Amino acid sequence: xxxxxxxxxxxxxxxxxxxxxxxxxxxxxxxxxxxxxxxxxxxxxxxxxxxxxxxxxxxxxxxxxxxxxxxxxxxxxxxxxxxxxxxxxxxxxxxxxxxxxxxxxxxxxxxxxxxxxxxxxxxxxxxxxxxxxxxxxxxxxxxxxxxxxxxxxxxxxxxxxxxxxxxxxxxxxxxxxxxxxxxxxxx
Amino acid sequence: xxxxxxxxxxxxxxxxxxxxxxxxxxxxxxxxxxxxxxxxxxxxxxxxxxxxxxxxxxxxxxxxxxxxxxxxxxxxxxxxxxxxxxxxxxxxxxxxxxxxxxxxxxxxxxxxxxxxxxxxxxxxxxxxxxxxxxxxxxxxxxxxxxx
Numbered sequence: 251x252x253x254x255x256x257x258x259x260x261x262x263x264x265x266x267x268x269x270x271x272x273x274x275x276x277x278x279x280x281x282x283x284x285x286x287x288x289x290x291x292x293x294x295x296x297x298x299x300x301x302x303x304x305x306x307x308x309x310x311x312x313x314x315x316x317x318x319x320x321x322x323x324x325x326x327x328x329x330x331x332x333x334x335x336x337x338x339x340x341x342x343x344x345x346x347x348x349x350x351x352x353x354x355x356x357x358x359x360x361x362x363x364x365x366x367x368x369x370x371x372x373x374x375x376x377x378x379x380x381x382x383x384x385x386x387x388x389x390x391x392x393x394x395x396x397x398x399x400x401x402x403x404x405x406x407x408x409x410x411x412x413x414x415x416x417x418x419x420x421x422x423x424x425x426x427x428x429x430x431x432x433x434x435x436x437x
Numbered sequence: 438x439x440x441x442x443x444x445x446x447x448x449x450x451x452x453x454x455x456x457x458x459x460x461x462x463x464x465x466x467x468x469x470x471x472x473x474x475x476x477x478x479x480x481x482x483x484x485x486x487x488x489x490x491x492x493x494x495x496x497x498x499x500x501x502x503x504x505x506x507x508x509x510x511x512x513x514x515x516x517x518x519x520x521x522x523x524x525x526x527x528x529x530x531x532x533x534x535x536x537x538x539x540x541x542x543x544x545x546x547x548x549x550x551x552x553x554x555x556x557x558x559x560x561x562x563x564x565x566x567x568x569x570x571x572x573x574x575x576x577x578x579x580x581x582x583x584x
Contacts, residue, residue: 278461285456299460303467310468369447377452395448423444 253279258322266313273313276322277306283397284326290392291334293381301337305330327397328407331389335408338385372430379429387422390415479565486562493555 253261258279264272281302288305289298308329309316316325380391386408393404405412 274461274465277464281461281464282456285460286453289454289456290451295454295457299457299463302460303464306464307468307471373447373450373452376447380448380451391448391451395445395451396453423448426448427444
């Protein structure tokens with residue numbers, strides 16, 4: 251998605267004015283990036299696609315009330331995150347037990363030079379490990395790294411305090427570090 | 438995101454499954470289906486409302502029939518009106534004018550609360566139906582495969 255703020259706002263204005271083609275362009279432009287984020291959050295393609303469809307439907311309904319000074323992608327991601335979170339709520343928003351806070355510093359020192367040599371493989375393993383994270387951690391990773399949202403935006407999208415987002419992220423990284431450590435056996 | 442945190446660097450480059458082809462088309466199809474569904478619900482509700490309005494207004498129709506020298510069931514009244522309408526525009530206008538003026542002089546008193554309410558409900562339902570038939574603000578979404 252390579253779209254300037256001005257061009258996305260122009261498309262939104264035209265969509266609000268009744269140009270169906272403008273809305274279609276928004277859908278085509280933002281679906282790939284939105285898919286990446288939502289796919290990471292949901293962990294499966296079908297749920298991701300369903301969430302994306304519902305997200306754009308809600309956006310279409312809300313277009314007349316859209317605030318023009320807002321960036322469109324964070325707005326889309328927020329709606330999608332709420333949908334995914336609502337789905338999780340039905341299955342309960344489960345968090346793992348408290349982790350050992352002392353080991354939370356591990357992530358920074360975990361990756362040895364050997365591991366960095368195998369980075370492609372490492373990234374694949376990390377992606378797989380991310381899919382196995384508890385939903386809240388997955389959500390924070392998707393919003394921070396895939397969507398590129400700030401802590402504030404992530405907190406707003408998930409309707410959680412910023413400190414909780416920071417804690418989720420720290421713990422998520424800790425879990426991932428431990429998994430990589432198990433896989434690569436480097437202590 | 439700490440620039441020196443290796444985990445941050447990895448997470449920023451996390452591979453992801455490429456989107457399946459046709460998702461935007463299916464998104465647009467879904468929106469189109471949802472719009473049709475919503476329009477159907479609104480039209481259905483408006484028609485139910487209109488039926489309620491007609492039912493509440495039925496005393497007015499009867500009174501109007503009396504004032505225009507018509508008698509019998511509502512169906513008879515409607516049939517007569519349609520017959521007159523088909524007989525020619527001028528006759529229809531005259532007929533309607535006579536009916537209205539006759540109604541004004543003869544049936545002012547009998548209009549009950551239910552008739553007033555019925556007319557109000559009928560008006561609202563007609564407005565809702567017209568609102569559904571007007572072009573939507575955001576236009577129509579034309580593409581799409583699966584709903």
